[in-house]
Amino acid sequence: MKQLPATKMDTSLLRRSFLKRSSIGSAALMSLLKDSSAGMIKPNESAKCKRVIVLCMAGGPSHLETFDYKPKLEELDGKPMPKSFTEGQQIAQLQGQANNLKVLGPQHQFKKYGKSGQEISAALPNIANKISDDICIIRSMQTEQINHDPAHTFMNTGSIISGRPSMGSWINYGLGSESGNLPGFVVLTSVGGGQSQPIAARQWHSGFLPSQHQGVRLRSKGDPVLYINNPKGVTPDRQKDVIDTIKNLNMIGNQTLKDPEIAARISQYEMAFRMQMSVPELVDFSNEPKHITDLYGTKGADGTFASNCLLARRLAERGVRFIQLYHRGWDHHGGIKKGVEHTAKLVDQASAALVLDLKERGLLDDTLVVWGGEFGRTPMAQGNGRDHHIKAFSMWMAGGGIKPGITYGATDELGYSAEKDIVHVHDFHATMLNLLGIDHEKFTYRYQGRDFRLTDVHGKILKDIII
Amino acid sequence: MKLLTITILVLGTYLLHAEDPDFNSEVRPILASNCFQCHGPDVKARKAKLRLDQREGATRDLGGYRAVSPGQTTESELMKRILSDDPEEIMPPPKTKKHLTIEQKEILRKWITSGADYQDHWAFVRPNKPRVPEIANGPRVKNNIDRFVLARLKLEELEPAAEASPETLIRRVSFSLTGLPPTLEEIDTFLADKAPNAYNKMVDHYLNSPAYGEHMARHWLDLARYADSNGYQYDTERQQWVWRDWVINAYNSNKPFNKFTIEQLAGDLLPQASEHQRLATGFNRNHGITIEGGIIDEEYRTEYVMDRVVTTSQVWMALTMGCARCHDHKFDPISQKEFYQVFHFFNQVPERGANGFAPKQRLTSPLAAAKKTENERKLSQLKKELEKPLNLDALIEQWTSQIALQPKEGWVILSPKTIKSTGGATLSKLDDNSILVGGANSQKDIYEFTAKVTAEKMTAVRLEALTHQTLPGNGPGRHSNSNFVLSEFELTAISIKNPSQSQVVKFARAIADYSQAGYGVSKAIDGTTANSNGWAVDGPTRKAPATAIFTTALPFGYEGGSLLRFRLRHEADFAAHGMGRPRLSVTTDPADALQLQGIPAGIREIATIINQKRTKSQSDRLKKYFLTHHNPNRNLKKRIATIEKQLAASFPETMIMQDMAKPRATHVLNRGQYNEPGERVSAGVPAIFPTMRANNSNRLGFAQWLMDPTHPLTARVAVNRYWQQLFGTGLVKTAEDFGIQGELPSHPELLDWLALEFIRSGWDTKHMYSLLLNSATYRQTSHAGKAAYRNDPENRLLARGPRMRLDAEEIRDSCLASSGLLVNQLGGKSVYPYQPKGLWMELNNRPGYSKEYQQGKGNDLYRRSIYTFWKRTVPSPMLKTFDAPEREFCTTRRSRTNTPLQALALLNGPQFVEAARRLAERMLSKGGQTLNERITYGFRLVTARVPVQSELTLLRSSYTENLKLFETNQSTAHKLLKVGDSPYNTRLNISKLAAMTSVARLLLNLNETVTKG
DSSP: OOOOHHHHHHHHHHHHHHHHIIIIIHHHHHTTSSOGGGSSSOOOTTOOOSEEEEEEEETOOOGGGTTOOOHHHHHTTTSBOOHHHHTTOOOSGGGGGTTSOBBOOOSSOEEEETTTTEEEETTOHHHHHHHTTTEEEEEEEEOSOOSHHHHHHHHHHSOSSTTSOOHHHHHHHHHOOSOSSSOSEEEEEEEOSSBOOOOOGGGGOOTTSOGGGSOEEOOSSSOSSTTOSOOTTOOHHHHHHHHHHHHHHHHHHHHHHOOTHHHHHHHHHHHHHHHHHHHHHHTOGGGSOHHHHHHHTOSSSSSSHHHHHHHHHHHHHTTOSEEEEEEEOOBOSSOHHHHHHHHHHHHHHHHHHHHHHHHHTTOGGGEEEEEEOSOEEEEEEETTEEEEESSOEEEEEESTTBOTTEEEOEEOTTSSSEEESOEEHHHHHHHHHHHTTOOTTTOOEEETTEEEOTTTTOOOOOGGGBO | OHHHHHHHHHHHHHHHHOSSOOIIIIIHHHHHHHTHHHHSSOTTTOSTTOOOSSHHHHTSOOSSOBSOOTTOSTTBHHHHHHHOOOTTTOSSOGGGTOOOOHHHHHHHHHHHHTTOOOOOOGGGSOOOOOOOOOOOOBTTBSSHHHHHHHHHHHHTTOOOOOBOOHHHHHHHHHHHHHSSOOOHHHHHHHHHOOSTTHHHHHHHHHHTSHHHHHHHHHHHHHHTTOOSBOOTTTOOBOOOHHHHHHHHHHHHTTOOHHHHHHHHHHGGGSTTOOHHHHHHGGGGGOSOOBOOTTOOHHHHHHHHHHHHHHHHHHHHHOOOGGGGSSSSOSSSSOOHHHHHHHHHHHSOOOOOSBTTTOSEEEOOOTTSHHHHHHHHHHHHHHHHHHHSOOOHHHHHHHHHHHHHHOOOOOOEEOOOSEEEETTOEEEEEOTTSOEEEEEOOOSSEEEEEEEEEOOSSEEEEEEEEOOOTTSGGGOSBSSTTSOOOBOEEEEEEEESSSTTOEEEOOEEEEEESOOBTTBOGGGGGSSOOGGGOOBOOOTTTOOSOEEEEEEEEEEEOOTTOEEEEEEEEEOOSSTTOOBSSEEEEEEOSOGGGOOSSOOOHHHHHHHHSOGGGSOHHHHHHHHHHHHHHSOTTHHHHHHHHHHHHHHHHHSOEEEOOOOOSSOOOEEEEGGGOTTOEEEEEOOOOOTTSOOOOTTOOSHHHHHHHHTOTTOSSHHHHHHHHHHHHHHSSOSSSOTTOOSTTSOOOSSHHHHHHHHHHHHHTTSOHHHHHHHHHHSHHHHBOSOOOHHHHHHSTTOSSOOSOOOEEOOHHHHHHHHHHHHTOOOOOOSOSOBOOOOOTTHHHHHOOOTTTOOOOOOOOGGGGGSOGGGBOOOSSSOOHHHHHTTOOOOSSOOSSOOOOOOHHHHHHHHHOHHHHHHHHHHHHHHHHHSOSSHHHHHHHHHHHHHSSOOOHHHHHHHHHHHHHHHHHHHHOHHHHHHHHTOSSSOOOTTSOHHHHHHHHHHHHHHHTOTTTTEEO
């Protein structure tokens, strides 16, 4: 007998939804639990690293004062910006003075450092002297968004439309977490050195991916994780008792129900308790030897970039998959000479320390460290500062399968536009996923009828910078 | 497991042996996922001029061959290509990383063999009245919904579940309709009601509760991307809550869905639009708006219009129109040109990209109308009182006699002789002897003033930082953010008799009525300007005057008069932070008697003269001073001002829709870019749908077109969302996408029947909810056993009742309700419940733009969560943790996850610990005499049922154990009870209350408590 069409399609639908549920449903739960195989996919043979630490220099560090030396810029200092560069281009706050653009020469000295002879600004002495041979500098970055908020959105999600998952969420969704006690995607923030542009919590959101893949921000003041501390008057013993009793009550309640969700609920409370036990230990630096705290230049978990870098290492050791640090202090519209000096001072030592420390512990091989902002800054002066700029900026990566001690890509003679080996944000994403053993073209999630990717329909893997 | 295996086997068998594959359910999904990208509706992306989404294109002669030759697989190029192993030939091409399974190829083969019939996509065809399956009335058939569900279950050889217990049912209905748990009175009434229509009455009771409107509105706000902040960079505050109140009111008054729609989309264009019809259009102003500098206006204005098109089509048509922004839709028959034709309707608002808040209007919240009338009545009463004449002379006499008794000299305001600015600012002396600063605003500036005084033993100097309308933001400072930083305040006194005699006056102490944190007034006399230290007054947030007093170590002043030379140094690194309108005074009062304000010495002098001896000008001066500072009407005026302020706040300016008189031209935007306009288009709707009525091609016409009963989508999409809300998953699971890539309905006939019933009822929303809730399907138990959950985890077949974790708002609201803390107050400005300190400023601390979260007090802590201030960039951590969206854009379905962070919030968040304590107080004071009674009382409050013996035993022993511990350690008990702002009931025994609080914490964390079903 022939079935009704409706029934036929429903059966297939049912099967599809069941299969989906059985994999995603449990992965969803497990990604916050310990099984490292809980991700949606298995890393492929290209996998070189297991985790990522992004040092996000929020505000848009000037490439011209950090990693991209332009002698010609020095020569033209104070002279009108050649029109051939700027005509018809989008600029942000300099819009009003499009006819009176002047060149601003590099505000800091550059020198060659290390065996590799990488050219780095004197504003970053630790990165220059200690890790220039460990990092790969990319001088040919480009992005599409000229304002902070959308530029961060683009850097994090590969789209300017808010609501897409951030890279940390994608990676946790894909690979799962290796930590049984901590979330797989952790965010840390610090400020200092320039106008502290706001950062929205949506930058670490999971978008249409299940929301347990969103980043969890660890705070330096108050509870490090929201509500991690027991209520006043409740001892750890009592809390444990509460968790156990809830479990027992839930099991009684489930005798007739037999809802599989109950298992999830019980694990959820047990994991919560384990987090309560492990987070205080995580943020307690007292067992770090002095030479380590000195290396980073920190005294304790005080919310500075330096302490966040040390915390990042501790998170990496504990199996956290994606760690993102924001330092909000690079928006130097005015006073860029002093501004860069000031901000660099707050991040330089600890950035170098993190790479050295990871290396020392053998963790750098499978940890990718990324350093860079959401865009660069104009070669044209904005008073004694520089405006936002999307056609060229620099970033560096280290470890995790990246070739050390090389510089990749180049900008034109004024540092206005990336010219050689242009690296688009999508290419950065494709490369990062490749290092993690994920094929960025196959790694999709269906939402509103479309198979979405972190790299949208773009992205090329930067084979030249991979070991 | 067995059942599942059977299902798959049945399916597998079917796939391999069935005769004719069904186009909609089997063939099109394969073609859509694998072929339409290059051979679909998008003209530009189309390869080899072949389109496979229409029969005509697929069977077209391509020059001696066809992609699909109906009935002839060997003659069909499509078959050759999908079966090929040649990487150059095979389809889909390897580089797309797509490939067809053997089963899929088989389906396509059979489809072509059977004649390659195409069907229209189900959702684009108007629903036809389906035949209702003939099943007789009975306990399992309450209405037609059940007939469709049972017919389907019969095919699967499944039985429906039994009816749930009355306690479960009332709790389920209460949450479904109001988002709150039932009260004990409601439960008892329902349990006691043995009438056959007891259940219907119970449903009606909740449908008529004001909480119904709040709960339904809360779901609508997700769709409407409603928030209390503007999003983007600085995420400042907006006042759209008046619109939110409109939504609550619309649900409570059961506004028919067609009016509900038309008013929100185009209320402003209705003939003689009422205030509330205009207010309704706030729906399409809820998108984010940027205030960031350096943006391109048109780019963002375009984004706002895009947002309206995307949101409107998702909410009413479940269409992913946004996919046609940059190119023709890849799957659905919507061209890029059609996208911009719809865009045209929403492109007519007289708005800008940056600070694009206009058009705005002051409109009254429909929920505040009564309060408004009351306030207006009070106001007119007070104003009448104000008009009554005063016996001024007597009042002044009374006042002056009091002054004469007071010994103090007061402040003498100095009249500066010379005024100078080193930074080149323009200084001008005003009538009140203050110095107004204007003109050049240098990085650093020192003001030098000199003034003559006769007094000798001066003890202190007063510096007032006054405000002025010519200063930025009407504030006290010259910086654009209204602040100043006074680095140092210096004074030299020179003898007038003998100018060679002079002294630098040393200040011992400085006090001020206001100082910014870290910028205390003492920093202005600490002798250094290092690290930019100085006195500042929070100009960005506080646009008010400030006063400082500097007391001297020793009295100063020369016999025969002194010339005082003041230096106000502004030398901080923050550029241009000068004081805007300083005024100086001195006094000879003893330092310990000084007041910041006080009666000026001149006035005091006049006051001591007997009335008859005062000159006319003296009397006038006195009168003027009295009226300014001691006016008996001042209190009255203050009260009037307060009410006026309340009135203004009760209807702030709210953003609404409006069309420009002269329409804005709309162009297709190439690649969706604002700066790449292409062909100009006129308003229109996609050709796949019924045409719009002529002569009405504006936004109103569009809204009416949506509500036309012939529209295939509107009613289906709406009833599917109602279903999703009550059952957890819609009949179409992808409630946001009814297009070709969306999932097919599980019960297509039922969906169509509901859609037509909705239209037939006159778009009566309450009727639809009532229908759904009264079905036997809804009333089934969810206690269906392991196998049922395993075989059909999402309950798509509906063989059991719905069961799901409560939404974020429901969790918080239900804890407030069962603990008795909930403050039921309908509508109004959004409130700020508990939130960990510092969250806002940690992410957004730009001076002048950002503000700290101002946690509310009293009632504001216990309002329903729909009223929680919704900041897009830093949403409420509690709500966010339980999967509330950011509301950056339209959300049709929330995730429902289980994370440890949720457990932490419920276990440790002060809102919940306080609720546990209040629940414990209720249990102890109202729950009865015995421990069993008290625990049962609390248990019923959160779960609606009586605990079983084993539950009771566990809870009892937890209580006993905790009691022992708290009795030996009362200070921990005290600490626990002090969590939260509300005081604990001190008449209760502290250890018992703490022990019961621990039990209540268990209750609030039970799986059953956070689950409906």
